[in-house]
Amino acid sequence: MRGELEKNLLSLEKPLKFASKDNFSNLDRMAGLGVTVRNSCTKVLTSGPPAEIKTQITALRDSFSDFERLGRREKRKKISSALRIVHKAISFSEEKAHENVLPEKRTRAQVPEKKPHPGADAFSPSVTRLRGVGSRVGRLLAKKSIHTVYDLLFYSPRKYDDRRKIVSISEATPEEFCTVRGTVASVGDIRNRKRRFFQVVIYDGTGKLRLTWFNYNSSYLRGVFRKGMSFIIHGKVSVAPGGRALQIIHPLAQDIEIIESEKDIGNPLQFGRIVPVYPLTEGLRQKKLREAVRNALDIHAQDFKGLIPKDIQEKNDLMDLPEALEQVHFPPGDVLPVDLDDPGSVADSRAHRTVIFFEFFVLQLGLFSKKRKVDESRGISFNSSDALPEKLFRSLPFALTRAQEKVVSEIKADMVSPRPMNRLLQGDVGSGKTLVALASMLRAVESGYQAALMVPTEILAEQHFRNMRQMTQNIGVTVVLLKSALSKVDKSRVHEEIKTGQADIVVGTHALISESVDFKALGFVVIDEQHRFGVVQRAELVRKATVPDVLVMTATPIPRTLAITVYGDLEVSIIDELPPSRKKVETFVLRDTQKNRTWFYDQVKKKLEQGRQAYFVYPFIEESENQDFKRVRHVTKMVEELREEFSEFRVSLLHGRMKSEERDMVMGDFLAKRCDILVSTTVIEVGVDVPNATEIVIENAERFGLSQLHQMRGRVGRGGHESTCYVVYSFASGEDSGERLKIMGKTSDGFRISEFDLANRGPGEFMGTKQSGVPSFNFANLIRDSALLGESRNSARKLMGKVDNYKEYEKLFTHVAEKWGEMLELDTSS
Structure with a gap:
């Protein structure tokens, strides 16, 4: 497809496809999807579509005007309907393009040979082109995310059976x-x-x-x-x-x-022989999958020859990749079966080390390629003056911690440099990240630029806006709030202030990426809890500036192995020290018994009688149909039980299926002390500061990761009052859960907890792979293979250091772009 119309239709399709992927698993984190779709529809309509497409896309744009207020089920229906419309429009556009081109008649001899894209033979063919894999088996393989020959060859066995x-x-x-x-x-x-x-x-x-x-x-x-x-x-x-x-x-x-x-x-x-045993889906047999892998190896394994440069292969004692792929699927008869749960057994297998190294190596090349592109761009060189940041610091009733001072200096050095900044700021709950970000935003304002802070929820945006406006009121800086819920008049006024440059700092949600928002001179972008925004939303905000400096903030401490995988293209700053005023939250890890329940209910009542507030958190909204989860408590039932137990107090309900306006209203009531107990799911994990909330009870804690529990614990202890967290786990979950959760009572160090959590649950569950952009590997395991990750990163760095022209390693970098181009926003055309 060629032309502006086709390009814009594909841009419209991209966020919709991403939202619907893996049974809509990405939907909950795609803040601002409605705005993105409406903006993309407008671009399609301005590229001169035929009347048939224009009518459909106009209706589609209008139908997304209330998208953010819909429940999850309605959102899914709307996205599915939109995809059908877009796919029809793309097909119609392609047909029109073919109708308008009359090809010359050619004899067979005259038809030029079509040259495949470098590496396309290895990576692009659909798996259905293999012998024995028809459309039915293809659909079954697709359920396991196997679409291409590459996907199949890098589909790791779950284990090996010795059938010799x-x-x-x-x-x-x-x-x-x-x-x-x-x-x-x-x-x-x-x-x-x-x-x-x-x-x-x-x-x-x-x-x-x-x-x-x-x-x-x-x-x-x-x-x-x-x-x-x-x-x-x-x-x-x-x-x-x-x-x-x-x-x-x-x-x-x-x-x-x-x-x-x-x-x-x-x-x-x-x-x-030793046979591979693969993860299956209903209707797919091991026999059929083994035959498909065998056919793929016979036809395509040699297409991978030479992808690992010879010097890197020799230095790291690796096999040739085709031979390694053969052996990880069908091990030779003279070896012991590899135990994939045993790091030593995997490390002893040269074939496995080779394939694992290659998976890591390709991602690291992608990350370094992205970083190189940024480093070679010309960014903004901000003033080195500290006048506004110093005014801010002098106005505070407390001093910065040493960790905050160090990070402020790191960010300043980046901002003064002519290269664009791309930095990750990690800090535990309550460590003072927002203050560091504000100081950096003031440095941008002092240099004549605007700064923007994008956060995932409107109530969080309001909190940041209030805090920043209060801290800058005597500095002469204008802070404005932009959110979807503003009235038409207020929204128009804020848009004008942003456009004319009257607004120095803009705090907002996904409303910031609306096409109608036009900055006069955006130079500094802060994205808070970035894993809650999709790639498309982040990119759209950054595109509103020429080449801005970007600061990404997260309150989830990320272990080093995961940080260099997820954020390998970013420089990393860490605030590893809490302000002295931040009180430790006393934590009790309790088994769910009647005796314990009576005790912690009484403890919470005492605090409520003193005028404090409490959270009660549960994993589910309603009873699960799955028999395994029948005993797991849910908010729908517990809100009624708690209203009876705490009858003299006001109890409110909060969960993710409520419309955003309703959620904000409930949270606003809690903040304003019009509610004493908030019964909630994990939607409070990233929430507003409620200084008066001192108690949090987290039930069925075995259903949560440790880092998630730590985040929820951080909802209390924000107001100088003694605070308590009750981590309650189910008797049915057994001793293992109690042992795992004990670390919550032993430490409040988020980094220590995150390392422990990563080791116990793995990277996918730790951050929620589908939710947060954690790269998914097939053979590689971030915890088990951390040493190989370091070696592959060093090799990738050295290769990038000597590569002036990608042509020298064209096949390798083509594969890098095909594998990680979309996720890393690489320029796949080059």
Whole structure:
């Protein structure tokens, strides 16, 4: 597709696709999607579309006018409808383009050979082009995010089964792992005097083996196992009660593979070797997936040859990438199976180290490429004068901490430099990040530029606006607030102040990226809690300036391994010291028993009687349909229980399905002390300061990550009063949860907690991969493979240091752009 219209249609499609991706998992963090869609629709309409498209896009733009006020279900419907309209418009536009071009008649010999994009043979072909992968299997693979040959070749097995030797049941040794083949003799529920359980008995002519489940879904297991079917099973054999029969307790689905026909037994991909066991989706079989991987390796593995430069390969003792890909999927017969849960076992596998290194290496090249592009741009060289920041500091009733002073100096050095600043500011809850950001914004104002602060919620914007206006009232700086809820007259006035330069500092939500907002001289951009904004929203704000300095702030302390992966293109500043006035929040980690509940209810009541306020936080909005979560408490039920328990106090409800105006109203009432108890989901995690709130009860704490718990604990202790956090975990979750949560009672250091959390839960759960832009790897694991991450980063840095022209490594950098171009906003055309 060519031309302005097609380009603008694709720009309109991009945020809608991102929002709908992975069953709309990105939707909740895409603040300002309605504004973005309306702006993109306007661009389409100004590029001269045909009448058919114009009518549809105009209606689409109008339909998104109330998008931010809709509930989640309505938003999903609207996005799906919008995507259908956009896809039709793109198809219509393409058809028109073809109609207008009459190709010359050519003989077969005259048709020029189409040259593929460098690396396209390896990375671009759809997986459905492989033999045996039709549209049905293609759809199943897509559910596991396998769309291309590259996706398939880098799809990591969950584990490996050693099928070089399948033993008979009579040869199975108790208390050892083994692999046996058997036929189902009986299936059913069994009840004895003590308990009920489900049992499948298999036989192989030499003996019988029982498979036993105590926690189970009977109808599901009956659907899986049928009398007469054969399968292979791998597991730890034990002796059943009574001392005669052998059994495997709770075998996992991934350890059982059905034999569809006797031909499978002689299949060298399935038996007589170490075989990969992949994560599956319903309808997809291991056999089919192994065959697809085998075909992909046979046809495309050599396309990856030379992607790791020879000197880097030798220095890091790596294999050639095609050979490594072969061995991580189908290990040779003379090695031990790699245990992917054992860092030592993975480190001993040269093939695994090679593929893991390559995954890290490609991302680091992308991050360094992005950083180089910024470093080579000409930015703003701000004045080195400290007049306005010093006025601010002198007006404060307290002194900056040493950590704050250090970070102020780091940011100043960046701002004075002619290169654009791109810096991440990390700081624990209450460490004073906003004050540091304000001082930096004042330096921009002193140099004749405007500064903007974008935050995820309107009530948070109002809080920052009030605080900044109060702190700058005697400095002669104008701070304005821009949010969607302003009246038409007020919005018009603020727009004019921004356009004429009367507004020095603009605080706002996604309303800042509206097409109607025109800055006179935006030079400094601060983005607070950036993972709550999509790539599109952040980029749109930055584009409102020529080449602004950008400061990204986060209150979630990020461990180094994750920081160099997620924010590897940014310089990092850390405020690792709390102001002396910030009181430690006393924390109790409690099992959910009636005795404990009576105690912490009484403690909260005492504080409420003293005029303080409290939060009660729960993981779910309503009862889950999932049987595993039936005992998890939810706000819909608990708000009624708490109104009864605390009948003399005012109890309000807050959750993510409420419209934004309703949420802001509830939070405003809590801030204004018109409410004593706020019953909420995690929407309070990033919220306003309520100095009078001193108590927070977090129930079913086992459902949250430690860093998330630490963020929620930070909602109290903000007003100088003694504060308390009650971390309550369910009895049903067992001892492990209690042990994991104990660190909350031992430390208030967010960085220490985040390291512990990352090690326990992994990067995806730690930050919410789908929510925050954490790169997802297939073979690589940030915790297990942290040493390889460091080595790959050093190698990428050295390569970038000697690369003047990307042509020298064209195939490699083409792959970098295809893999990470969209996420890192790389210029894929170059």
